[in-house]
């Protein structure tokens with residue numbers, strides 16, 4: 001794969017103001033794509049774009065969108081038609097985390113986790129899949145977590161919803177394959193971002209140390225650790241890969 005790997009591709013990245021989403025946007029732009037970064041955090045979105053190298057800016061667009069908006073369908077159509085016009089690649093890189101022992105897990109937080117990590121991503125996938133079906137091509141990459149594939153203490157709700165996301169993504173892969181749409185899931189291990197990990201680890205340095213010692217690669221991830229995998233899954237090099245859950249975790253899931 002080279003700097004033109006994504007030339008001619010149009011990518012919509014939800015959670016584009018987030019740490020992994022913004023790093024992905026930059027990487028895709030550097031590899032030739034047109035990118036629409038969508039996020040509900042307008043201020044961070046502007047800062048992200050302002051920090052990108054100037055040569056990619058003509059191909060970089062932003063849209064302030066909340067996936068939980070009741071007008072999402074209309075807002076999304078307007079945002080796409082005003083910018084990249086079509087979507088070849090959809091990345092759902094937004095999410096919400098809540099940690100608590102199982103017996104103390106609040107039901108309200110369970111609802112919030114479900115809405116943020118399953119329901120709204122399900123909805124975005126439905127809306128964009130329909131556009132991709134008309135063009136008979138597309139790539140969808142949904143972000144789960146290592147926690148979606150195995151238990152993590154104090155993450156019962158988060159593990160449950162990230163596992164549900166894997167389940168519906170696999171069904172999508174089957175149902176959308178006749179339309180030449182590939183759907184895959186990336187499961188990061190703990191990655192240095194805020195608020196997903198950093199705030200938590202600042203408060204619990206002993207948990208961070210234990211995780212680093214446990215991870216075969218000897219450290220937690222950086223957002224940049226996931227980019228090569230995302231480039232592959234967004235590119236034509238992965239046209240025969242669908243319905244897969246690929247963990248990008250320094251080997252944590254092996255131990």
Ligand SMILES: NC(=O)c1ccc[n+]([C@@H]2O[C@H](COP(=O)([O-])OP(=O)(O)OC[C@H]3O[C@@H](n4cnc5c(N)ncnc54)[C@H](O)[C@@H]3O)[C@@H](O)[C@H]2O)c1
Pocket residue numbers: 014015016017018019020021038039040041065066067068092093094095096116120143144145146187188189190191192193194195196197
């Ligand atoms: N960082 C980690 O350690 C880690 C580990 C495993 C999985 N993940 C997953 O990776 C993905 C990205 O994580 P990150 O660490 O970059 O997170 P982050 O918090 O840096 O970014 C998430 C972004 O999503 C946006 N967002 C949230 N809800 C939204 C909504 N309803 N509408 C529009 N935008 C919304 C936020 O504004 C934020 O900019 C998430 O799905 C997360 O669950 C992260």
